[in-house]
Amino acid sequence: MDNPAFASLAHVQVLLLPVGSISQATFERYAAEIRSFESIRLGDIPADAKGERGESLNIGYHYSTVPS
Amino acid sequence: MPNPLSTGHLHLNFPTHPSSALQYSFSLLRPSLFPLAVVGVASSSRSSTMNCLYSQFNAALLDIFPASDIYPLAKNCFVFEENDSTILDAGDCVSGLVVIPSVMGNKKLYLGTLLADLCSQVLGEFGMVVSERLPYLECVY
Numbered sequence: 001m002d003n004p005a006f007a008s009l010a011h012v013q014v015l016l017l018p019v020g021s022i023s024q025a026t027f028e029r030y031a032a033e034i035r036s037f038e039s040i041r042l043g044d045i046p047a048d049a050k051g052e053r054g055e056s057l058n059i060g061y062h063y064s065t066v067p068s
Numbered sequence: 069m070p071n072p073l074s075t076g077h078l079h080l081n082f083p084t085h086p087s088s089a090l091q092y093s094f095s096l097l098r099p100s101l102f103p104l105a106v107v108g109v110a111s112s113s114r115s116s117t118m119n120c121l122y123s124q125f126n127a128a129l130l131d132i133f134p135a136s137d138i139y140p141l142a143k144n145c146f147v148f149e150e151n152d153s154t155i156l157d158a159g160d161c162v163s164g165l166v167v168i169p170s171v172m173g174n175k176k177l178y179l180g181t182l183l184a185d186l187c188s189q190v191l192g193e194f195g196m197v198v199s200e201r202l203p204y205l206e207c208v209y
Contacts, residue, residue, distance in 0.1 A: 008100075011081040012190060014183075015103035017132075019110040019125045019145055030109050030148050035082045036176070037183050042074035044184045045191065 078187050082107075086132045095138055096201055104190045108145030110165075118162040121147060125165075138197055142189035144182065 016034060018027045087102050095102055108125040110116070125145045133139060149170045166182060168175060 007079065008081070010100070011079045012105070012187065013081050013083055013100070013103040014105045014107055014186070015086055015132075015140070016082050016084050017106055017108045017125070017128055019108040019128060020116050020121050021113060022109065022111040026111050026148075027109055030111070030146070031082065031084065033176075034107065034109070034146070034179060034183070037080060037180055039077035039079045040180070040184050040187050042076045042078060044180070045078065045188050046185060047188070 080183070080187075089134075092134065092137055096197075099139075099194075102139045104139060104194065105142040105144075105186050106140045107186070108143070108165075110145060110147045112147055112149045112167070118147070118165055118167075121145065122162045122165050138201075141193035141197070142186050144186055146179075146182065 016027075016031050018024075083103065091098075091101050106129060108121075108128070110121050110125070122145065125143075129140070129143065143164070145165045147165055147167045149167060151170050168178065172178060
């Protein structure tokens with residue numbers, strides 16, 4: 001059984017989908033190129049092109065439990 | 069959006085199989101179970117046009133994700149140009165498809181930029197989901 005990657009629940013899943021008449025070998029080759037990006041630096045992520053949509057990330061609560 | 073000076077990383081995982089349809093009822097409670105974004109991978113060929121590839125990409129998405137589902141939050145289709153094919157005219161550009169030339173010297177950098185744009189869309193849309201569905205989640209808890 002494979003061990004899950006560290007903090008795997010926090011990983012952003014990006015589904016790779018073959019489109020059109022692409023052979024499996026070609027798809028795997030390009031998928032490997034894309035998979036070489038295991039992480040993206042937060043500083044490299046551009047501001048949302050749709051304006052202030054990202055601001056809504058500031059809305060919400062953090063629910064915590066503090067057992068003793 | 070992350071602060072431009074943020075030092076952290078967004079970790080990515082690239083499955084090639086979608087989540088089980090049985091899990092859709094957990095879509096708000098366990099977003100980690102679902103692909104938040106989809107990248108179509110296509111290879112250019114003489115028999116394909118951009119519009120044709122775009123139609124096939126959208127049809128595949130509709131097959132996998134129910135129309136009522138909130139995921140994927142972002143999508144893009146990468147069309148990798150093969151060495152021996154020249155299908156793509158400049159006027160044949162379709163929004164939602166990106167052509168990656170075979171002779172591009174800094175292809176890795178370009179791919180990284182495209183993925184960073186995709187992550188930006190995911191974070192922006194995820195904020196919208198949180199703000200729209202938060203009252204519902206508060207009722208659940």
